[in-house]
Amino acid sequence: MNKITNHLPTAELQALDAAHHMHPFTANAELAAKGARVIKSASGVWLTDSDGNRYLDAMAGLWCVNLGYGRHELAEVAAAQMRELPYYNTFFQTTHVPAIALAERLAELAPGDLNHVFFAAGGSEANDTNIRLVRTYWAAQGKPEKQVIISRKNAYHGSSMGSASLGGMTYMHEQGAMPIPGIVHIDQPHWWAEGGDMSPEEFGIARARQLAEKIDEIGEDKVAAFIAEPIQGAGGVIVPPDSYWPEVKRILAERDILFIADEVICGFGRTGNWFGSQTLDLQPDIMTIAKGLSSGYQPIGGSIVSDRVAEGLSRTEFNHGYTYSGHPVASAVALENLRILDEEGIVERVGTDTAPYLAERWATLAEHPLVGEARICGMMGSLALTPDKAARAPFAKVGEAGMAVREACFANGLVMRAVGDRMIISPPLIISRDEIDLLIARATMALDDGQAELS
Ligand code: PLP
16 A cells, blocks of 8 residues: 555545546446545444544445454464465466365365365355356266256346356346346245235245246256355345245255355354354255455455265366465465354354344334334344335335435444345444444434435
8 A cells, every 4th residue: 555645635535536446336427426435444343434433334344354354363364374375376286285274174164065165266256166167067967958047036146247147136137238148037035025915934935936937947957056145145135034945945855956055145154153054954065155254354255065066077177267266365364264253252152142132133123113124144134114114115216215324324333235225234243242232223323314314
């Protein structure tokens, strides 16, 4: 970082940012007019901006800083690894200690026979790997026609052409001719918005059965895999009805297709276990991982693959890989992150203490006049904003209420995200009970202020 730039006043930083920096998922001219928020430092669950304002970061950055900010052990490990071996690749029959150690640890932590790791630099790359991996796997089994991947509407699996095609965001598909061929989408288990007159349980079963119908329509001999997040994150923290996953499991058990659990958000303690698949009792053939793997301290992701799939691919040269697959610094930092999450009992504390406490407090927000439902699983929660609770009605102008509450959150020193008119949280896993109380108090103030703004 340039020392002079770091000490510029906020307005000058914003002007430089507007002149040269293109932001993701942003209309840059609109942002330039108001100026980007400049985050300067962070510690624990707290962010500080360039004007000295402090915010409780209830989003853990972008769902990733599971360990919280400011863990210097990770910086020390990164520096030591940079001195010893800053980079080497894992192509050409070569490996190195950090990649070996991280793969071994992940195999130990992952459920079932998920014992093999293909590394990437993030979740999008890992899901691109998965598309090619499942198709190559079936070809290697003498079934090259098994190519189609079934995903869900409103799912988020990344931003590259492959992973965004897996995702079910139509506003992304519209830019760049997606989805790519061979990817189809079924409906999501979003009872609040789409359940109509059905009970949540009936609706969960109905949505799960769409998977069976889609497989039968395409033909099992043409379907390679089904991909899903255990709990949809970026789609608005959609916690499915309890009936959904058992029915999906039953359908998958009867059919010979692979199941990819995208654990990019749900993994590494977020749902109160190491993986969302454990919380929801799923048995994936492949898990996509990223984010909490390094708590965001380094860009790293990957696919954890079962014995069956790895064995089925083992005599095929898989013509795929990234310069930064198994990057030594990222791997070393991820390993240290996993050590701390484990040795400090952070995942366990989420499961047995802080997540149940957050759930209890989060549920009280459903009493707010603006909130229709408050859903939560572990450390991921959502609030549906509505003008009419009983009717589960959406606002006439979608996104206006969410934006009003999101801005009110910032004004009250809280970072929550709005997905349309759903407010979502995913705080660092180290959040304390006192900080949870503060989160709820600030969220309540933001809901009050947002409601005042709307009326
Ligand atoms: N999968 C899920 C479930 C995600 O939430 C994300 C990112 O938010 C991704 C994949 C993509 O990961 P990345 O942004 O690291 O490419």
